[in-house]
Structure formats: C-alpha cells, structure tokens
Amino acid sequence: MSPRGRRPGGGDTRADIIEAARDEFAEGGYDTTSLRAVARRAGVDPSLVHHYFDGKPALFAAVIGAPADPSALIGQVISGPREDVGENLVRTFLTLWDSAEGQPRLMAILRSAMTQETARRMMREFLTREVFGRIAREFAGEASPDEIELRAGLAAGQMAGMALMRYVIEVPAVVQASQEDLVRCLGPTLQRYLVDG
Incomplete structure (x- = not known):
C-alpha cells in the first residue's frame, strides 16, 4: 500500500x-x-x-540558471547610499557578468530571451518587477505605477543593451572598457531613471 x-x-x-x-x-x-x-x-x-x-x-x-540570486544582489544595492544606487547597480551586475561562471549563463539567458517568446515574457516580467522595478519602487516617492514601470523598463534596456554589446555582439570598445569605465558612464543614467527621476 x-x-x-x-x-x-x-x-x-x-x-x-x-x-x-x-x-x-x-x-x-x-x-x-x-x-x-x-x-x-x-x-x-x-x-x-x-x-x-x-x-x-x-x-x-x-530555473533560468542565474549564477546568483538577483533579489539578494538588489537588496544590497538598495541598502547602500542612495546617491550611489546607479553606480552600485552597474558594478554589481558587471562583477557577476564578467565572472567565469556568470558570463556563459548570461549569454544563454540573453539568447533564449531573443529567440523564445516564453523566455522573453518571463524575463520581461521578472526584470520589471523584481530587479529594476523593485529599485524604482523603493525610491519612487509619489510616482505612479505607470511611471515606475517606465523607469524600470528604461533601466532594464540600458543594462540589457550593454550586456548585448559587451558579451554577444562584442563591440570592441565596450568589450575592452573596464568595469569602472562602464560604471562611470552608465551609473548616472540608471541613477536618473531609478532614483532621481
């Protein structure tokens, strides 16, 4: 029995x-x-x-094979100084993505999202709710839900675009840029989208 x-x-x-x-x-x-x-x-x-x-x-x-729990990483970014959120976010993701374990997994995730509708939808929802959306909600103040979603989407676009250029398409200047160069260039933009609005 x-x-x-x-x-x-x-x-x-x-x-x-x-x-x-x-x-x-x-x-x-x-x-x-x-x-x-x-x-x-x-x-x-x-x-x-x-x-x-x-x-x-x-x-x-x-499920997606991410090399780390993005939620924990975002928690660290949010708990840092408000004025450093944009730079810390870029630095956190680049440290993960440039690692020997992180880069192949990131490339697999990006390729799946570009070629499979199911993967694309899951990634879109996850990034706009749990990663960039979480940061935008933390610092949004009086912003409407539509404004928060827009800010999260723009920030996600910046990071996803940079990841494509650095790891998949391999634009030489972006590949050769140091992490700190990319932090300096992208950090203020993400800060404006997610924190300073």
Missing part, C-alpha cells in the same frame, strides 16, 4: 521543484506563478519550496 499525502523531500526534491517551476513559469509567466502552484505540481508541501528557495525570485533564478 502506497503512503498517502505529499511525498517528503528526498535527494531529487530540489530538482523536481525546479522542473515544476519551469513548467509553471512557462505556462503562466512570472507574475501569475505562485510558490503554492509550483509545490502542487512538484507534489511536495509548500514548506519544502521555501526550504530550498528564498522566495519566488530565488526560484526563478534557479
């Missing part, structure tokens, strides 16, 4: 949760996917999802 109820976490539980989350994100997008729905699809108790992943952003990062 087989046991009833949800199966306990085992050796493959984390992988099962990631696979279930991949399907949920693909079907419903980032915004509508819930951790409970992922747990239900994986056949585990929702507490196990929370055990393995610190919220939906961390689970999404695992």
Whole structure:
C-alpha cells in the first residue's frame, strides 16, 4: 500500500521543484506563478519550496540558471547610499557578468530571451518587477505605477543593451572598457531613471 499525502523531500526534491517551476513559469509567466502552484505540481508541501528557495525570485533564478540570486544582489544595492544606487547597480551586475561562471549563463539567458517568446515574457516580467522595478519602487516617492514601470523598463534596456554589446555582439570598445569605465558612464543614467527621476 502506497503512503498517502505529499511525498517528503528526498535527494531529487530540489530538482523536481525546479522542473515544476519551469513548467509553471512557462505556462503562466512570472507574475501569475505562485510558490503554492509550483509545490502542487512538484507534489511536495509548500514548506519544502521555501526550504530550498528564498522566495519566488530565488526560484526563478534557479530555473533560468542565474549564477546568483538577483533579489539578494538588489537588496544590497538598495541598502547602500542612495546617491550611489546607479553606480552600485552597474558594478554589481558587471562583477557577476564578467565572472567565469556568470558570463556563459548570461549569454544563454540573453539568447533564449531573443529567440523564445516564453523566455522573453518571463524575463520581461521578472526584470520589471523584481530587479529594476523593485529599485524604482523603493525610491519612487509619489510616482505612479505607470511611471515606475517606465523607469524600470528604461533601466532594464540600458543594462540589457550593454550586456548585448559587451558579451554577444562584442563591440570592441565596450568589450575592452573596464568595469569602472562602464560604471562611470552608465551609473548616472540608471541613477536618473531609478532614483532621481
């Protein structure tokens, strides 16, 4: 007789949760996917999802193969000095993207987003809500939701464009630029979009 109820976490539980989350994100997008729905699809108790992943952003990062949890990185940027948010954001992402582990994963994510509608939608929702949108909301003051979404989209465009030029298209001047050169050039623009408005 087989046991009833949800199966306990085992050796493959984390992988099962990631696979279930991949399907949920693909079907419903980032915004509508819930951790409970992922747990239900994986056949585990929702507490196990929370055990393995610190919220939906961390689970999404695992699904797309991000080398770090973007939510934790953004938390560090937000907690720093307000006047340095733009520069710290650029520096944080470049440090991750220039790493031996981060660069190939970033390129895979970018290529998927450029060629697959499902990946494009998930990335769009994730970036505008959990990465750039989170920063814009933190510093938006009286800005409307539409204004926040615009600011987040413009900031995402700056960073995604720079990533394409540096890692995929490989424009020589952008490839050869130091991290600090790019921080100096892009930081004020991101600061204006996300903080100073």
